[in-house]
Amino acid sequence: MITVKEVRTRREQKEFINFPLDLYRGNPNFTPPLYMDEKKIFSKDFVYNDCCDFICFNAYRDGQMAGRIQGIIQKASNEKRGEKRARFTRYDAIDDPEVSAALFKAFEDWAVSAGMDTACGPLSFSDLEREGLLVEGFDYPATFEELYNYPYYATHIEANGYEKEVDWNSSRLYGPASPEDITELEKLTEFIFKRYKLHYGESRSGSDFIRRYKDGIFDLIDKSYEGLYGTVPFTENMKKLMIENFQLVISNKYAACILDENDRMVCFGLAIPSLRRALSLTRGKLTSKVLFRLLGCLRKPDVLDLCLVGVDPEYLNRGISAALSLAVMRMLQDNPDIKYAETNLNLLDNFPIQNQWKRFQREIHKIYRSYCKKLV
Numbered sequence: 001m002i003t004v005k006e007v008r009t010r011r012e013q014k015e016f017i018n019f020p021l022d023l024y025r026g027n028p029n030f031t032p033p034l035y036m037d038e039k040k041i042f043s044k045d046f047v048y049n050d051c052c053d054f055i056c057f058n059a060y061r062d063g064q065m066a067g068r069i070q071g072i073i074q075k076a077s078n079e080k081r082g083e084k085r086a087r088f089t090r091y092d093a094i095d096d097p098e099v100s101a102a103l104f105k106a107f108e109d110w111a112v113s114a115g116m117d118t119a120c121g122p123l124s125f126s127d128l129e130r131e132g133l134l135v136e137g138f139d140y141p142a143t144f145e146e147l148y149n150y151p152y153y154a155t156h157i158e159a160n161g162y163e164k165e166v167d168w169n170s171s172r173l174y175g176p177a178s179p180e181d182i183t184e185l186e187k188l189t190e191f192i193f194k195r196y197k198l199h200y201g202e203s204r205s206g207s208d209f210i211r212r213y214k215d216g217i218f219d220l221i222d223k224s225y226e227g228l229y230g231t232v233p234f235t236e237n238m239k240k241l242m243i244e245n246f247q248l249v250i251s252n253k254y255a256a257c258i259l260d261e262n263d264r265m266v267c268f269g270l271a272i273p274s275l276r277r278a279l280s281l282t283r284g285k286l287t288s289k290v291l292f293r294l295l296g297c298l299r300k301p302d303v304l305d306l307c308l309v310g311v312d313p314e315y316l317n318r319g320i321s322a323a324l325s326l327a328v329m330r331m332l333q334d335n336p337d338i339k340y341a342e343t344n345l346n347l348l349d350n351f352p353i354q355n356q357w358k359r360f361q362r363e364i365h366k367i368y369r370s371y372c373k374k375l376v
Contacts, residue, residue, distance in 0.1 A: 002066070002098055004106045007056035012043050014158045016056050018271045019068050020092045021210055021283045029141045030148040032274045033130070041070075047237045049124040051076040053114065056090070056107045061101050067093030068285040069103040071110050073123060077232040082178070086111030086375075088121035092149070093156065100156035112375050120321045122147065125163035127225070130169050133157065133367030138366050143305050144275040145344045146170065146245060147368070154369070157183060162371035166229050168345035170368065173306075174361040175284045175332050175340075180196060181359055182333070185326040197261035200327070206250035213257050220310040229347055230370065249273065251351030254304060254336070256327035258320065266312040267320050269327060271341060273301030304331060309353060329360070 005017050017038045025028035025087040034105055041048055047090055048054075052074050059067035078085055088107050092165075093100045109181055111119055123131050128145045135154050142148035165189070176182045191266060203209035225231045249272045257268040280294035286294075331337055346353045 001062060002102045003060045004057050004102045005060070006106075007042075007260055010047070013039075013056075014059055015058055015065050016068050016090075017254045018283075019058075020090075020272075021041075023092055023094070024148070026253070026281070027148075028280055029138070031142045031144055031279055033144075033147070034279075034286070034288065035284040038284070038297045043103075047241045050237060051232070051235055052125050054125075055107075055110050057103060059093065059103050060286075061094075061096065061099060066096060067103050068101045069107050070124075070200065071107045072109070072123075072321040073114055074114060074123075074125065076235070077230075080233060083314075085114060086114070086116040086119050088119060088325060089124040089129075091122060093151070093153075095150070095152045097156055097159055099370050101160055104157075104160045108373075108375055117374065118372065119162070119375055120370060123230050123370060126238060126346060127230050128238065130231060132370055134165075135367050137366030137371045141276055142281065143170075143280065143342050143344055144279065145305060145307065146366075151308055157371055162373045165370050165372035167348045167370075168368040169348060169364050170329040170345055170366040171357060172363040172365060173328065173332070173341045173345045173357060176329055177359060177361050182326070182329055185322050185329070185359065189323040189326050190202055190317060192323060196315075196318060197345075198266065198320075198323070201257040201259050201265070203252040203255070206252050206255070207247060209252045209255050209257075210243060210247060210250060213268070214239075216257070216347075217268055217308075218311065218368075219311060220268060221308070224308050225311060228350060238333070246272075249275070249298060251298075253333055256324065258323055265273075266315045267324055268308070268310050269306065269324050270308045271304040271328070271331060273297050273305045274303035274305050274342065277302070298336075300337060301335070302337055302339055304338055306341055306343050309356070316352055321352065322359075325356060325359045 007013055052072055054070060054072040056070045068090060069088055072087040072089060108119055112230060122133050133153055134149050138151055201213060203212055217232060254271040258266055260266055262338055275297055278290060278297045282290055
């Protein structure tokens with residue numbers, strides 16, 4: 001017998017958080033989120049409480065945890081786009097179509113009762129969180145910023161009437177496509193900088209980079225991400241959360257920004273050392289052993305994760321991407337211990353970012369998908 005319950009008690013919250021950790025126990029391709037971050041979704045001062053309504057469900061088969069799902073109404077996104085959408089996320093289930101059907105029915109009934117007419121996902125509170133369903137590349141490990149799921153998830157979702165809405169790809173960048181490319185990029189960057197009176201921003205440390213450029217980064221995110229799928233307007237609480245998170249992991253060695261003659265930001269790229277190696281095969285809790293491994297990843301990274309890239313739309317057709325590509329190539333070139341950089345999720349129809357990586361030796365190794373279903 002299958003029972004679906006709204007998560008209310010502390011015990012149910014713990015079951016909700018622990019379920020994927022149990023489902024993927026021993027799977028090296030699954031990278032858990034930080035346990036303390038997952039607990040925050042149930043706190044009274046959760047950062048998204050001011051712009052979202054949400055609900056969590058647990059599914060039980062014969063009294064045993066068998067699945068979970070979270071439903072979100074992103075009010076700021078709906079208002080901005082004139083939509084009535086409910087997002088699903090944190091969907092995990094055993095390979096039992098009946099369990100998944102029960103979970104999606106509970107989510108959809110909640111969405112319709114709240115006045116929504118469309119369901120989509122996996123999408124979380126904002127694009128600062130994990131999103132998309134893995135549909136290709138199951139043999140590759142997920143980065144800290146990516147979801148991982150078993151292949152049967154797509155079958156279960158589609159069986160409940162969901163259809164593809166958008167795809168993202170994720171790539172590994174190994175450096176310039178040819179030795180001559182970096183020389184050509186240097187010449188092109190010099191020409192572009194001289195023509196448009198641009199220069200790279202300077203900083204002494206990661207914290208100094210954030211202090212100097214955080215306002216410009218947020219302004220540019222609002223401009224360059226506005227029309228992209230799943231993005232939401234930044235609130236002050238979201239900005240504060242992002243700064244707190246990046247202060248722990250950002251280094252000026254892996255951050256680049258380009259400024260105009262008035263020191264106004266026109267382009268930026270942020271990368272962090274990959275944390276996957278430290279968190280793989282753990283439950284995301286910051287034990288002394290995990291903290292030691294995290295420090296090792298930060299001090300001597302072997303992979304970079306590209307987290308955010310933004311370009312002022314005014315400069316999209318002025319070759320500014322060449323300067324950003326050059327900055328990323330230098331990050332790889334100047335640190336021989338780094339094997340490659342992971343792009344994380346890039347929308348397939350985001351042509352500026354897809355073209356950005358054509359100058360690199362590039363391996364497109366994962367595809368993620370967001371689904372959509374009309375409810376009424």
